[in-house]
Amino acid sequence: MSNYTTLISAQDLAAHIDDPKWVVVDCRHDLMNLAAGRDGYAIGHLPGAVFGDIETELSGARHGPDGAFRGRHPLPEKEALAETLRSWGVDDDSQVVAYDAHGGMFAARLWWLLRWLGHEAVAVLDGGMAAWQALGKPLVTDIPSRPHGSFTVRAPFVPTVTVAEVMDNLENGERIVIDARASDRFRGENETIDPVGGHIPGAKNRFFKDNLQPDGRFKDAATLRSEFAPLVDDPQRAIMQCGSGVTACHNLLALEVAGMPGAALYPGSWSEWVADAARPVATGEA
Incomplete structure (x- = not known):
């Protein structure tokens, strides 16, 4: 299998x-x-x-x-x-x-x-x-009872970066940061969700919902590849982030579907970044 x-x-x-x-x-x-x-x-x-x-x-x-x-x-x-x-x-x-x-x-x-x-x-x-x-398949309400598993932790398939590494990147510009939040949040115009609005300086915006077709399924690999190409020239130099490290994973999955693996997740994302007022913030379009 x-x-x-x-x-x-x-x-x-x-x-x-x-x-x-x-x-x-x-x-x-x-x-x-x-x-x-x-x-x-x-x-x-x-x-x-x-x-x-x-x-x-x-x-x-x-x-x-x-x-x-x-x-x-x-x-x-x-x-x-x-x-x-x-x-x-x-x-x-x-x-x-x-x-x-x-x-x-x-x-x-x-x-x-x-x-x-x-x-x-x-x-x-x-x-x-x-x-x-x-498909006409059912939903149920019963809670499954499964035998305890034997899962073990192994070497990761995916990289991460720390807030310090993202901060250093502001100086050296070796990597590109892609923000998965909606454009209004990226621009700093949604104070309900982001009391401190805006984005990491130099970041680009790719709203995670842009990875989907109207029916909620992912776009095909070729389409995703063509849409990510202007943002990500080398996935291994890319950092994915969002509000708190959740929807950034959607962009990482889309890149994997597109045959563009290797991008890193910044787990703390915007919510960690703005916790320290010394970290710079940009607003408006990228």
């Missing part, structure tokens, strides 16, 4: 939904209503799916040991995340499928996190819950 490592169609998932080696994770979330994802899961989810909480399981402590603010959704400790995966029944040879109802904006976070832990067989359900239901 070949692994799914980027996207999986609803049809292909349906063919494996009862496979004991497959683990399906519901990643629904709402930044304005933190209970919405779990409430939605209780109302109805894909058969056999467990729930992955963005706030408590797929993110870590907001403040580091030194007291410094690390952003709204900093990376969890690797072993803590590994134990969460084991509690869901994930083994080293499991195929993991993440889904949401938001075009993959939250499911992509789990996709990236598993690759960060060295697990390659993880994919996002293309089109999410809507694609599943369009």
